Amino acid sequence: MKKDLKLELVTKESMSAMLIFALLVMATFGLAFGGELPKGMAAAGLLWITFLFAHILGLNRAFFYEKEEGCMEGLLLAPIDRSCIYISKVLSNFIFLSLMEALVIPIFLIFFAGSALSLISWLMLATLVLANLGMSVIGVLLAAISMNTRARDLMLPLLFIPVIVPVLLAAIKSTEIITAGGEAGALFVWLRLLLFYDIIFALVAFLTFEYVVEE
Amino acid sequence: MHSGQRLAPLRLIAFISVLLSLYLVFFYAPIDSYLGPVQKIFYIHFATAIIPYLAFLLVFLASVAYLSTRRRAFDRLAHAAAEVGLLIDTILLVTGTIFGKPTWGVWWVWEPRLTTSLIMWLLYAGYLMLRSMTLDGDKRASLSAVYGIAAFVSVPISFMSIRWWRSVHPLLISPSKINLDPSMWGVALSTLAAFTLLFFYLLLLKMELIAVQDGIDEVKEEMGDLI
Numbered sequence: 001m002k003k004d005l006k007l008e009l010v011t012k013e014s015m016s017a018m019l020i021f022a023l024l025v026m027a028t029f030g031l032a033f034g035g036e037l038p039k040g041m042a043a044a045g046l047l048w049i050t051f052l053f054a055h056i057l058g059l060n061r062a063f064f065y066e067k068e069e070g071c072m073e074g075l076l077l078a079p080i081d082r083s084c085i086y087i088s089k090v091l092s093n094f095i096f097l098s099l100m101e102a103l104v105i106p107i108f109l110i111f112f113a114g115s116a117l118s119l120i121s122w123l124m125l126a127t128l129v130l131a132n133l134g135m136s137v138i139g140v141l142l143a144a145i146s147m148n149t150r151a152r153d154l155m156l157p158l159l160f161i162p163v164i165v166p167v168l169l170a171a172i173k174s175t176e177i178i179t180a181g182g183e184a185g186a187l188f189v190w191l192r193l194l195l196f197y198d199i200i201f202a203l204v205a206f207l208t209f210e211y212v213v214e215e
Numbered sequence: 216m217h218s219g220q221r222l223a224p225l226r227l228i229a230f231i232s233v234l235l236s237l238y239l240v241f242f243y244a245p246i247d248s249y250l251g252p253v254q255k256i257f258y259i260h261f262a263t264a265i266i267p268y269l270a271f272l273l274v275f276l277a278s279v280a281y282l283s284t285r286r287r288a289f290d291r292l293a294h295a296a297a298e299v300g301l302l303i304d305t306i307l308l309v310t311g312t313i314f315g316k317p318t319w320g321v322w323w324v325w326e327p328r329l330t331t332s333l334i335m336w337l338l339y340a341g342y343l344m345l346r347s348m349t350l351d352g353d354k355r356a357s358l359s360a361v362y363g364i365a366a367f368v369s370v371p372i373s374f375m376s377i378r379w380w381r382s383v384h385p386l387l388i389s390p391s392k393i394n395l396d397p398s399m400w401g402v403a404l405s406t407l408a409a410f411t412l413l414f415f416y417l418l419l420l421k422m423e424l425i426a427v428q429d430g431i432d433e434v435k436e437e438m439g440d441l442i
Contacts, residue, residue: 138365145358149348159345159362162338163369165331200368208361211282 014061018100022054026104026111038112044175047108048131048168051101055135056160058096059143060153062089082210086140090205094136101128123187124178130194131171134201138163141205144212167201170194222419229412236402236409244402253317256310261403262410263307270300270414271339271370278363281356287429290356293363294346295421299414301339308336328384338366352432 029038029046038046139160146155174190177183240258247254277293280286311329312322323329345362349355 141361141365145345145362148354148358149345150350151348155345155348158341162334162341163365165334166369197368201365204365204368208282208364211357212361214357 014058014096015099017061018054018058018096019103021057022050022100022104023107025050025053026108030111041172041176043112044172044179046112047105047175048172050104050108051097052135052161052164052168054100054104055097055139056157058093058100059139059160060156062093062140062143063147082213083206085213086144086205086209089140089144090136093140094132097132097136098128101132121178123184124175126191127171127174127178127194130191130198131167134167134194134198135164137198137205138167138201141209141212144209148212167194167197170197222416222423225412225416225419229409229416232405232409232412236406239402239405244399245396250318253314256314258403258406259410260307260310260314262407263303263310265407266410266414267300267304267307267335268370269411270296270303270418271335271367273418274300274339274342274363275367278360278367281360282364287356290360291422291425291429292418293360294425295418297339297342297346297363299417299421301336301343302417303410303414304332304336304339308332326384335370338369342366352429 026046029050142159142163143156146152146159149155170190170193174187174194177187177190236258240255244255244258246252273296274293277289277296281289281293311332315324316322342359342362346355346359349358
């Protein structure tokens, strides 16, 4: 993980690409809606679809250096557990994703402020952390799978988007409730679903990752 | 024995029972008092709604079994179940839209049950895509097994969606009662049985086919070594 973060610090490659891409997606949405601010679930959906697209971009890079430079063999030969590689990949991916969101949310508030002023809150933070975890734990697993295929940057969204739908739905619903200032009870149903999927996805990914990287 | 012959009895039984259930659908089942004859598509829709769950559960179980035993037969089972399951799932979506037009007035509604059904279809379309995009045999088997497990985790949400959220899609079986006329219910169950037999026949046929294909690949590899 240290290596990923250091590399990123030097090149700022993934982060800047993710950020600019997120801005592009938002600008396209602004164009599509023609100046009319989306409300409620539509606004929350916009935000999360922006995150999702930018995240896929980042995930596609997750194993890029390992593949390109043949470092994966080195990592696999190293005297560490396979799950260690997986966990560090998830953590670095989680950090990239969270940083990108921290930068995008203020911009989102400026562009689509009419609908999302209450986005800065503890409950939103909880939603973000839980959803980011879910997207990273299963995203890194699927990135490792698609790395092994022909046309790998094509395969990742094809595999990733349908699998992540429950997490995405729960994140959108809970963001919608937060922006509407709804009751906490309804919110916790969705946060609980997020937590549930995080645990299940983490378990599945943890148990199966070694089969993906084996030679 | 020739592999096609081994499946002959099952093929005959599946063929006869599908014919029989079609007879029941068109000549025995009463005509719906609200919807008229168009309601008969429901029987196909019902049968094809249940079988994909069974098929995708098979993909999941076969994937787990493959990763723990490394026997190629389980990989073939997962592959065949995904492909035949996706075929029947496609029939489900098509009959659903045909049924939706006269009943709801629209072909498609973005409500929980329909949306999650489409996502389930996409999950397994992705699975088959992954298989076709990975060349190496053993690598392909373990990669697709991992995806077969991860994909199935998302399936329960499709099944539960109808119970969690209000939906325009009717709920047939609720804990308290079955919302269907008894004579219609009998026809629906016999259609389901017939289609299940058909599913297993197609499943076994596909597994034979994949085994033959694997054999051909092996021979080709050997030939390549000789040249």
